[in-house]
Amino acid sequence: MNTKYSDLIDQTYYFPQEEFSLEGTQLKFHDINLMELVKEYGAPLKFTYLPRISENISRAKGWFKHAMEKHDYPGTYNYCYCTKSSHFEHVLNEALKNDIHIETSSAFDINIVEELKKSGKITNDTWVLCNGFKRDQYIANISKLLNGGHRNCIPIIDNYEELDLLSENIDGKFEVGIRIASEEEPKFEFYTSRLGIGYKNIVPFYKKQLEDNEQVDLRMLHFFINTGIRDTAYYWNELSKCLKVYISLKKICPTLDSLNIGGGFPIKNSLAFDYDYQYMVDEIINQIKLACEEAEVEPPHIFTEFGSFTVGESGGAIYEVLYQKQQNDREKWNMINSSFITTLPDTWAISKKFVMLAINRWNDEYERVLLGGLTCDSDDYYNSEQHTNAIYLPKFKRDKPLYIGFFNTGAYQDTIGGFGGLQHCLIPQPRHILLDRDKDGKLTSKLFSEQQEASEMLDILGYNSKN
Template identity: 80%
Template sequence: MNTKYSDLIDQTYYFPQEEFKLEDNELQFHDIDLMELVEKYGAPLKFTYLPKISQNINRAKSWFKEAIEKHDYKGNYNYCYCTKSSHFKHILNEALKNDIHIETSSAFDINIVQNLKSSGKLSKDAYVICNGFKRDQYITNIAELLNSGHKNCIPIIDNYEEIDLLSEKINDPYKIGIRIASEEEPKFEFYTSRLGIGYKNIVPFYNRKIKDNPKVELKMLHFFINTGIRDTAYYWNELNKCLKVYINLKKVCPSLDSLNIGGGFPIKNSLAFDYDYQYMVSEIINQIKLTCEESDVEVPHIFTEFGSFTVGESGGAIYEILYQKQQNDREKWNMINSSFITTLPDTWAISKKFVMLAVNRWNDEYERVLLGGLTCDSDDYYNSEQNTNAIYLPKYKKDKPLYIGFFNTGAYQETIGGFGGLQHCLIPQPKHILIDKDENGNLVTELFSEQQTSADLLNILGYSNEK
């Protein structure tokens, strides 16, 4: 009878997979010995495997290169990294090794850009695409970047007032983009995105505010679908509407030469994950080319803003099962030594699922469980996997420690969780480890941040000066 955890995984998925394999019945992730990591640094811990960032950037570049060659597409492709996915220095340093550009979303992003430029990490010729709703400080910072000579800084206009606000502070003529306010899927609580300008209003807005404005040149149309780039009738319909706007705008605006299709590549959230990236890229390029040819319009240069795709699959978290609580006849709660709300907030906020696997004890029998965090909050739990309605793990045994890993957690979790700040119920933020490869291809680890202490939290709360 197949009752081992390893049997369950073999029966449910194709295993091993590209990034996962077993060595001595213990899990390895990108050849990282996870139990060795636990033995060296303890658990809970979070880690970032930096080489995966460069790998995904270059995968996307190769897909677009192949599609452009296949369809004899005359435009160029530009890969931008969406910094809001993870602003950390080690992330940007790794990403910028690959000749990419930057997309920003708020004022302080520009301070990061200035820092990267002064340190020689970001080229003066790199595109800086400035999205988001812009108010005083963001406007000021964009103007300072442009006034310092960074001509490839392109503010993406989000509302009707932004051109006037920018022009007051920018000295010389500058280039802009316009964001389309896409229509959301019917299941959304609202019909049209709050971001950008409506489809029907873009050409009139151009004629009214940009066409005869000597200070502003329209270069880019920006398009993004909240649900991401997926092979659905909804996505292709919205892309087609976007292309119609581009064509109508191009006919009255010769300077328009770029289409930004935003981000939205999904990342692996299950061992059963299946997505044909190459097909989607090829079809997007083909659709853009065909639509432009039908209207006798030059094809645009293509920009993307991949955030989660860039960094998501580089991250992971490891927890120890502290204790098992049998709450009724059917429900067993395995308590982790941390909190989902604080360390993986998307599991709580948007019910997001990550790849979750046992790290050790793969030869043991398995059982169905629920996972609970340490906070006194009923929402601090994880109860199912992406493609199943349950969680199965090696059976809890008090004298045999069990460790579990959550993988592909590298996007958004630190910033949403408030890295370095207060955590719900004052559960400390875990250690964070950086993993890289040296010049010989050997894995090297570095402690990026220690687990928070009571002194760290008391200081934030204002108790540090009390006697």
């Protein structure tokens, strides 16, 4: 009878996979011995595997290059990193090695852009696309960037007032984009995105405020889908509506030459994950070209703004199972030595699932369990995998420590969790390490931050104030 944890994984999925393999009874991630990391740094532990960021950027560039060559597409492709997914310097440093551009969401993003310019990581040739709802500080920062000579900064108009606010603060001529307020999926709680300008209102808005405006040129149309780029009738229908708007605008606006297809690629959230990236890119490029040729307008240059896809698959978290509580005849709770609300807040906020696997003891028998965090909140738990409504792990044994890993957690979790700040029930932020490879391919590790100490939280709370 197949009762080992390794048997369960083997009979449920195709295993090993690109990033996951087994060495004896221990899991390896991108050929990294995770138990060695635990021995060196302890657990709970967060890590960022930097090479995966560059790998994903290269993959996406390759898909678009292939599709554009296949369809003889006349425009260019520009990869933008959506900084809100992770603002950390080590993430931007790795991403910017790959000749990419930046998409911002709020005022302080521009401060990061200025720091990156000072260090030579980006130049005036780098596109900076400024999305988001803009008020005083964001307007001021965008204006400062443009007035300082960064003419490749394109504010994306989100509401009718922004154009006047920008015009009042920016010296000389500048370019803008317009964001389409796409319709949400039928099952969503509301019909239309709160961001952008409605499909029917874009052409009238252009004619009223931009067509005869000598200070501003319309350069870009921005199309964002909240669900991301997926092979669904909903996505293709929204893309079709977007192209109709682009064509209508292009016929009356000669300066319009770029389309930003926002809404990112999905990332792997299960060992059963299956997504044909190349097919999707091929079809997007094909549909854009066909629609433009039929309307006899020049196809646009393509921009994408991938956030989670850029950084998500670089991140992971490792926990130790401290104790098992059997609360009734069916439910066994494995208590981890951290908190999901603190360290993986999307599991609590939007019931997001990540790839979850045991790190060690793969030859032990398995059991069905629930995972509980250390806080006193009943919502601090993880109860199922993406493909099934259950979690299976090697059986808990007091004398045989069990470590578990959550993978592809690199986007948003530290930002939402408030890295370095106060955490739910004051559960400390785990130690965080950066994993990289040198020019010979040898793995290197560097401590990015220690686990939070009580004194740091007391400082924030005011208890250590000298006053």
